[in-house]
Amino acid sequence: xxxxxxxxxxxxxxxxxxxxxxxxxxxxxxxxxxxxxxxxxxxxxxxxxxxxxxxxxxxxxxxxxxxxxxxxxxxxxxxxxxxxxxxxxxxxxxxxxxxxxxxxxxxxxxxxxxxxxxxxxxxxxxxxxxxxxxxxxxxxxxxxxxxxxxxxxxxxxxxxxxxxxxxxxxxxxxxxxxxxxxxxxxxxxxxxxxxxxxxxxxxxxxxxxxxxxxxxxxxxxxxxxxxxxxxxxxxxxxxxxxxxxxxxxxxxxxxxxxxxxxxxxxxxxxxxxxxxxxxxxxxxxxxxxxxxxx
Amino acid sequence: xxxxxxxxxxxxxxxxxxxxxxxxxxxxxxxxxxxxxxxxxxxxxxxxxxxxxxxxxxxxxxxxxxxxxxxxxxxxxxxxxxxxxxxxxxxxxxxxxxxxxxxxxxxxxxxxxxxxxxxxxxxxxxxxxxxxxxxxxxxxxxxxxxxxxxxxxxxxxxxxxxxxxxxxxxxxxxxxxxxxxxxxxxxxxxxxxxxxxxxxxxxxxxxxxxxxxxxxxxxxxxxxxxxxxxxxxxxxxxxxxxxxxxxxxxxxxxxxxxxxxxxxxxxxxxxxxxxxxxxxxxxxxxxxxxxxxxxxxxxxxxxxxxxxxxxxxxxxxxxxxxxxxxxxxxxxxxxxxxxxxxxxxxxxxxxxxxxxxxxxxxxxxxxxxxxxxxxxxx
Numbered sequence: 001x002x003x004x005x006x007x008x009x010x011x012x013x014x015x016x017x018x019x020x021x022x023x024x025x026x027x028x029x030x031x032x033x034x035x036x037x038x039x040x041x042x043x044x045x046x047x048x049x050x051x052x053x054x055x056x057x058x059x060x061x062x063x064x065x066x067x068x069x070x071x072x073x074x075x076x077x078x079x080x081x082x083x084x085x086x087x088x089x090x091x092x093x094x095x096x097x098x099x100x101x102x103x104x105x106x107x108x109x110x111x112x113x114x115x116x117x118x119x120x121x122x123x124x125x126x127x128x129x130x131x132x133x134x135x136x137x138x139x140x141x142x143x144x145x146x147x148x149x150x151x152x153x154x155x156x157x158x159x160x161x162x163x164x165x166x167x168x169x170x171x172x173x174x175x176x177x178x179x180x181x182x183x184x185x186x187x188x189x190x191x192x193x194x195x196x197x198x199x200x201x202x203x204x205x206x207x208x209x210x211x212x213x214x215x216x217x218x219x220x221x222x223x224x225x226x227x228x229x230x231x232x233x234x235x236x237x238x239x240x241x242x243x244x245x246x247x248x249x250x251x252x253x254x255x256x257x258x259x260x261x262x263x264x265x266x267x268x269x270x271x272x273x274x275x276x277x278x279x280x281x282x283x284x285x286x287x288x289x290x291x292x293x294x
Numbered sequence: 295x296x297x298x299x300x301x302x303x304x305x306x307x308x309x310x311x312x313x314x315x316x317x318x319x320x321x322x323x324x325x326x327x328x329x330x331x332x333x334x335x336x337x338x339x340x341x342x343x344x345x346x347x348x349x350x351x352x353x354x355x356x357x358x359x360x361x362x363x364x365x366x367x368x369x370x371x372x373x374x375x376x377x378x379x380x381x382x383x384x385x386x387x388x389x390x391x392x393x394x395x396x397x398x399x400x401x402x403x404x405x406x407x408x409x410x411x412x413x414x415x416x417x418x419x420x421x422x423x424x425x426x427x428x429x430x431x432x433x434x435x436x437x438x439x440x441x442x443x444x445x446x447x448x449x450x451x452x453x454x455x456x457x458x459x460x461x462x463x464x465x466x467x468x469x470x471x472x473x474x475x476x477x478x479x480x481x482x483x484x485x486x487x488x489x490x491x492x493x494x495x496x497x498x499x500x501x502x503x504x505x506x507x508x509x510x511x512x513x514x515x516x517x518x519x520x521x522x523x524x525x526x527x528x529x530x531x532x533x534x535x536x537x538x539x540x541x542x543x544x545x546x547x548x549x550x551x552x553x554x555x556x557x558x559x560x561x562x563x564x565x566x567x568x569x570x571x572x573x574x575x576x577x578x579x580x581x582x583x584x585x586x587x588x589x590x591x592x593x594x595x596x597x598x599x600x601x602x603x604x605x606x607x608x609x610x611x612x613x614x615x616x617x618x619x620x621x622x623x624x625x626x627x628x629x630x631x632x633x634x635x636x637x638x639x640x641x642x643x644x645x646x647x648x649x650x651x652x653x654x655x656x657x658x659x660x661x662x663x664x665x666x667x668x669x670x671x672x
Contacts, residue, residue, distance in 0.1 A: 016496070121518050130555065220493065255496070263488045263489050264489045267491055
């Protein structure tokens with residue numbers, strides 16, 4: 001019984017962490033699908049979400065809801081500027097150089113935030129109190145429910161957007177074949193910009209909802225970004241359910257590993273999974289291997 | 295043109311050359327001002343700059359101006375080694391204050407030993423001064439002093455079964471080692487021994503395991519934000535166990551991050567700077583601590599931290615030797631060793647040839663967090 005309770009607790013806290021990885025993974029996948037690059041500044045968008053919210057809340061004295069909106073909008077503006085200033089001007093660059101640019105951007109963003117807001121860890125008050133809830137012998141905080149709720153909403157929203165709107169379908173078309181998409185009159189450049197907008201908004205949202213639990217500082221984006229990347233790889237870099245499952249599985253395995261095996265190997269477990277998947281199933285856990293038609 | 299160059303090189307030689315008698319006294323500083331250990335390096339550098347400015351405003355030491363040559367290591371061991379070499383060979387400093395972390399210090403100390411320049415480290419690791427190295431000193435109290443304070447408190451409350459939850463970096467590893475060693479000697483039983491990584495955001499799995507082991511107290515060893523997350527997780531899981539934290543979180547920031555609610559009742563050893571306003575009037579450090587806290591706040595607009603105090607004490611050790619007429623690195627080293635009792639920020643130092651740290655149990659006060667503030671435990 002005791003063990004069962006323990007496992008429930010590990011799974012629930014794992015799922016909560018995993019939901020965050022899933023959100024970040026999704027934002028990786030969205031950019032990857034429309035541009036073919038992996039945006040290593042993704043973790044920084046997550047960090048910006050948290051930092052901007054705290055700034056809006058504590059310095060501008062906005063109410064929490066407005067502060068969150070301001071933070072998401074501001075981060076999206078950063079994402080937009082990033083695409084305009086650093087990605088678009090390099091029309092014929094190879095994906096590799098673009099990826100290196102994103103790494104540079106991540107270092108730049110981190111540095112600027114460090115200079116403006118200092119190196120201290122900051123905390124956001126929880127959205128609805130701190131009283132723990134008990135579910136099946138495990139405890140979780142109201143904030144966990146926020147995380148689950150927002151993640152589900154985002155997934156549903158993504159699904160609707162990518163499958164039932166013209167822009168979403170156009171973005172998917174770009175990810176299948178840019179040239180063909182261009183030929184049927186889709187502005188690929190606009191879709192790339194849109195992908196940066198969506199993914200920075202998603203990233204910052206993830207940053208906002210976890211800030212009350214995990215706190216935030218200028219350098220939290222690095223680890224979160226890597227874990228989100230892990231989730232996206234597990235899902236085969238798709239912007240759908242695969243990545244979400246990837247995130248949830250990763251979070252749960254981490255938590256179970258820390259609880260049942262050894263807490264010292266928590267991160268090692270995550271990266272071991274990443275390596276195994278890259279070796280054994282580079283197309284992702286849930287995808288069938290793609291055959292390229294010539 | 296040629297003549298001009300010649301003149302310039304003469305001037306440069308004169309300024310840079312140690313042979314110039316009336317030149318300023320150059321003190322080197324190596325701090326991790328950026329990077330993961332920036333919370334250490336920044337207050338250290340600020341403190342040192344403040345002190346040097348103050349001393350120079352009063353006409354320097356024995357008529358000589360102090361010149362501070364300060365480099366940022368970014369917390370990087372390789373960089374620390376390069377910069378230490380640069381300080382000694384290019385800048386010809388007479389002593390080095392820093393580095394900020396134990397890892398960097400261990401890498402730099404062979405250079406100080408070889409080049410025979412006194413190094414006053416601002417890192418806490420016990421390996422730095424044990425065994426004693428001729429040219430190496432350190433100002434923070436040893437980790438084991440803080441560990442001993444916690445165990446003494448647990449002994450007083452008859453808490454026999456302890457759970458450890460330590461961070462997986464060098465600070466946590468050192469604390470874990472000391473705690474385990476001392477707990478064994480004092481007859482405690484370690485019923486759980488868990489670790490977490492510095493950037494972890496959820497420690498409920500570890501705490502759940504600890505809960506199952508039914509300890510009388512949990513000792514957590516880390517620096518922010520980990521311990522704050524743990525404090526919140528303890529509240530979340532409804533664990534009713536005494537939690538001890540290390541001196542690594544002895545700042546108001548910890549209470550703010552964990553929330554006064556969750557932090558209520560946490561007990562930790564704190565450097566006296568954190569609680570200087572609570573100290574008895576006759577405490578030898580009370581006056582100095584207040585002066586330092588006030589002047590730091592005035593200069594930088596933020597609260598002084600214990601870490602800045604490490605650099606403060608380091609500078610006072612060097613300045614003490616200089617005031618007694620030391621000029622060369624060797625004379626400064628001897629001066630520090632013969633300094634006798636010195637009231638500093640981290641404690642009352644009594645450096646001897648056999649002890650290059652010189653702090654004892656009195657460096658820490660046990661405090662309890664009550665209503666979002668510190669209260670002394672007696």
